[in-house]
Amino acid sequence: MRIAVCLKQVPDTEARLRVAKNGLWIDEEDLPFVINESDEFALEEALRIAEKSGGEVIVFSLGPERVRESLRKALALGAAGAVHLAHADFQGGDAIATGRALAAALARESFDLVLSGSQSDDLGAGATATIVAGELGWPHAWLVMGVEVEEGGTLRVVREMESGVNEIVRLRLPAVIEVQAGINHPRYASLKGIMAAKKKPISEPTPAELGLGADAIGAAGSRIEVVSVGFPDAGAGAQIFEGDAQAAAASLVDRLRREAKVIA
Amino acid sequence: MSARIWAVLQHRDGRLHRGSWETIAAAQALAERIGGDVEAIVLGNGVDALAREAARSALAAVRVADAPELASYTPGAYVAVLAAALASERPEWVLFPHTYQSSEFVPRLAQAAGAAHLPEAIGFESGEGGVIWKRPILGGKLHARVRAKGGGPTLVTLQAGAFAADARRPGEAPIAPLGFDPASLVLDREILGTEQAAAETVDLSKAEVIIAIGRGVGGADKLAPIEELAKLLRAEIGASRPVIDNGWLPRDRQIGSSGQTVAPKLYLALGISGAIQHLVGMKGSTCIAAVNKDPGAPIFKVAHYGVVGDLHEVVPALIQALRDAGG
Numbered sequence: 001m002r003i004a005v006c007l008k009q010v011p012d013t014e015a016r017l018r019v020a021k022n023g024l025w026i027d028e029e030d031l032p033f034v035i036n037e038s039d040e041f042a043l044e045e046a047l048r049i050a051e052k053s054g055g056e057v058i059v060f061s062l063g064p065e066r067v068r069e070s071l072r073k074a075l076a077l078g079a080a081g082a083v084h085l086a087h088a089d090f091q092g093g094d095a096i097a098t099g100r101a102l103a104a105a106l107a108r109e110s111f112d113l114v115l116s117g118s119q120s121d122d123l124g125a126g127a128t129a130t131i132v133a134g135e136l137g138w139p140h141a142w143l144v145m146g147v148e149v150e151e152g153g154t155l156r157v158v159r160e161m162e163s164g165v166n167e168i169v170r171l172r173l174p175a176v177i178e179v180q181a182g183i184n185h186p187r188y189a190s191l192k193g194i195m196a197a198k199k200k201p202i203s204e205p206t207p208a209e210l211g212l213g214a215d216a217i218g219a220a221g222s223r224i225e226v227v228s229v230g231f232p233d234a235g236a237g238a239q240i241f242e243g244d245a246q247a248a249a250a251s252l253v254d255r256l257r258r259e260a261k262v263i264a
Numbered sequence: 265m266s267a268r269i270w271a272v273l274q275h276r277d278g279r280l281h282r283g284s285w286e287t288i289a290a291a292q293a294l295a296e297r298i299g300g301d302v303e304a305i306v307l308g309n310g311v312d313a314l315a316r317e318a319a320r321s322a323l324a325a326v327r328v329a330d331a332p333e334l335a336s337y338t339p340g341a342y343v344a345v346l347a348a349a350l351a352s353e354r355p356e357w358v359l360f361p362h363t364y365q366s367s368e369f370v371p372r373l374a375q376a377a378g379a380a381h382l383p384e385a386i387g388f389e390s391g392e393g394g395v396i397w398k399r400p401i402l403g404g405k406l407h408a409r410v411r412a413k414g415g416g417p418t419l420v421t422l423q424a425g426a427f428a429a430d431a432r433r434p435g436e437a438p439i440a441p442l443g444f445d446p447a448s449l450v451l452d453r454e455i456l457g458t459e460q461a462a463a464e465t466v467d468l469s470k471a472e473v474i475i476a477i478g479r480g481v482g483g484a485d486k487l488a489p490i491e492e493l494a495k496l497l498r499a500e501i502g503a504s505r506p507v508i509d510n511g512w513l514p515r516d517r518q519i520g521s522s523g524q525t526v527a528p529k530l531y532l533a534l535g536i537s538g539a540i541q542h543l544v545g546m547k548g549s550t551c552i553a554a555v556n557k558d559p560g561a562p563i564f565k566v567a568h569y570g571v572v573g574d575l576h577e578v579v580p581a582l583i584q585a586l587r588d589a590g591g
Contacts, residue, residue: 013479013537016558017405026406096375118367122402125383127371134375139340139452142368145461156456160522161364164461170454180522182509223380223416227396227409231560238554238570248571249581252553253589255569260551262530263473263497263586 001055001149003046004109005079006102006116006129007039009063009070013121023228035070038117042179044186046115047078049149055112056080060105062090062098068202075197076189082202089207089214095123097221099131104210107136111174113155118143118178126178133176140176141169147177267300268355271323272346274365275306275314283361283422285429288321290422291359292433297390300356303327305442307345309335315439322435327442333449339369340452345444347376350417352443357395362421364521374419380412381419384540386426399423403539404562424521424544466500466516473499473530476519476546477507480535480556480575484512489579490534496586502526504542520545534575538563555579 011017012032020027035043046057059074061067062085071082083105090101106114114136116129126142133140145166146158155171160180171177189197207217214220239255241248256263271291273284291302301324306315309332319326329345350358350373360366362384374381385397386407394411397420401408412418468474475494481487487501494501502519503512519526520542531549536542538554538561546552547566554567555575564570571578 011402013403014558016560017402019406026402094381095371096381099371099375124401124403125371125381126367127374127381127383130368130371131375134372140368140372141453143364157453158459159368160461161458162521164523166459166461168456168459170456171452182505185511223374223412223414224382224410225413227393227411229401229406229408232400232404232407232562232565238552238564238567240559240564240570240572242572245571245573245577245581246584248573249578250585250588252569252571253582253585256530256551256553257589260530260568262551 001049001053001112002110003050003055003057004106004111004114005039005043005046005057005059005074006114006132007043007059007061007070007074008036008117008120008128009033009061009067010036010120010122013037019229019231023230024226025229033066033070035073036117036120038119038179038181040117040186041181041183042115042117043074043077043079044184045147045179047187048184049113049147053149058083058109060102061085062101064091071202072197073189075200076193077187078193079200081200084202084204086204087206089218092219092222093217094222094224095125095127095131096223097217099128100135100221101207101210101212101217102128103132103135104212105205106132108205108210113174114138114176116176116178118180129176129178136174136176138174138176139171140178141171142178144177144179145183147179267295267298267357268353269295269300269302269357270305270355270359271302272305272358272360273314273318274361274363275308275311278314280314280317281361281363282429283363283424284318285432286424286427287359287361287422288318288323289429289432290427291357292322293427293431294357294359294388294395297388298395304437305329305346307334307342319437319439320434321437322433323437326437326439328439329442329444331444331446331449333446333451336455337365338451338453338455339372341449342369343373343376344448344450345442346373348444348448349442350377350379355417358417358419360419360421362423366421370419370421377417379417379419380414382410382412383421384423385420386423400540403537405560423540425547461515461522468500468502468517468519468524468526471500471526471528473497473532474502474519474526474528475499475532475534476502476504476536477513477534478504478536479506481507481512486576487512489576489583493579493583496583497530497532499532504536504539533563533567534579536563537561538566
């Protein structure tokens with residue numbers, strides 16, 4: 001099987017965030033970036049399927065120059081090649097514009113399966129790979145907790161529903177599968193993998209090479225625009241206890257006992 | 265100008281999803297604000313009773329697409345029916361509950377219908393700039409105000425609890441069919457069945473005190489002090505999703521949208537940032553206390569008491585404080 005993985009580079013979820021001066025996004029200076037969590041699980045799932053079926057994995061990502069580092073990491077983990085949509089016109093799009101660009105890049109090659117995470121940890125629209133499926137005209141499933149390639153060109157997919165119930169469905173290949181974090185245990189890169197990754201190809205197709213006009217992609221091709229970003233309204237919020245751990249813990253226990261009366 | 269607003273309802277096993285009522289309430293609120301008529305949309309097979317239930321609301325109509333192919337949700341058939349309806353009837357706003365189901369098919373519907381897709385809205389405002397929706401980004405640490413551009417309908421999914429179902433205005437609405445081409449209902453998947461994600465051996469909903477741990481705990485080898493604290497407080501231990509995904513605790517301990525929903529007297533959140541998927545499972549707790557290193561963590565917005573600090577220092581201090589006070 002030849003498998004494509006769409007992954008996104010996002011700010012580390014542990015990072016402290018500042019709003020950018022233009023008020024439209026966060027200040028990316030000195031911000032640590034990592035591969036989006038559910039995309040890491042998608043990559044691992046793709047590598048496992050490829051190892052079992054004797055195929056290969058190609059990773060795709062749309063984003064600025066910094067994304068190259070995440071693609072190198074994916075190559076070190078075992079992907080055979082990478083495609084980076086780095087051109088300025090690709091950037092700043094919503095899921096519809098980004099999915100359109102990724103689908104155009106995918107369509108230049110032949111794949112049996114596309115895997116991606118279900119949702120990014122930054123914008124979190126949870127829609128990009130679904131748009132890829134729509135562009136390609138393939139079936140898709142979202143929030144997948146299990147995937148198994150069956151004889152006869154089908155996939156058995158376990159899809160998460162609410163309240164702890166999973167639905168099991170069968171899809172025809174080729175298909176797009178959007179996996180949920182936790183589907184497997186992602187591997188670590190080996191030194192050998194890291195060395196090998198340096199020789200693996202990363203191509204950077206331009207919009208023109210994908211047959212896409214500037215108005216179809218990036219911010220221009222998007223159907224939603226950000227008016228502003230900011231920290232949530234203060235609201236009531238928690239009463240915060242200051243001081244060192246001992247003082248804060250003592251205050252908290254005192255309030256839980258005397259004020260909230262929830263502990264004996 | 266009178267906007268046409270649709271509220272697409274979700275249901276399962278003959279019951280409307282709770283979010284369906286919130287979606288009707290949100291659509292009514294939007295209609296009141298910008299002027300317009302609300303229609304509720306139901307897709308399914310043999311759903312007369314559901315349609316009648318929904319029709320006890322102040323709506324212009326309940327519109328029903330009824331076909332054997334719609335007996336179970338599939339993205340292919342749902343997109344086919346709704347894309348055709350959007351093309352022929354041109355509603356400006358189409359609202360959905362933000363659920364695992366709508367998250368799967370609404371983006372594809374937006375694409376098929378040439379619509380804007382605006383997921384996980386938690387509120388709206390209306391002014392000279394049109395209707396601006398608010399949605400959480402970056403795990404809820406920030407909010408973005410966004411609006412649709414480029415014309416055509418806008419498909420909005422509404423975060424659970426963002427609009428109160430109680431605010432829904434009752435009424436008596438006519439029920440009318442929603443036209444579709446039966447030949448277009450090509451199923452894109454075969455449904456094989458369902459399974460329980462986890463054998464629910466622990467019923468956290470009965471616990472009076474819950475200590476919930478998050479990613480900040482750092483590993484399964486760091487649990488001993490937390491277990492000691494749980495013993496002192498007679499608490500059950502629960503967790504947010506990353507803890508389960510990392511295998512630090514079994515899946516039956518998960519609290520949140522894909523785990524259990526709890527409302528104990530005391531909910532002590534340790535190293536949990538408070539992503540919305542977790543908050544929906546615990547925000548009904550009587551008293552919420554949180555310990556987190558990041559003062560900007562969203563958990564502090566819903567918590568009553570907070571300690572900003574490293575839980576590995578605060579937990580031993582809590583044990584000490586409980587012992588001192590108890591002694």
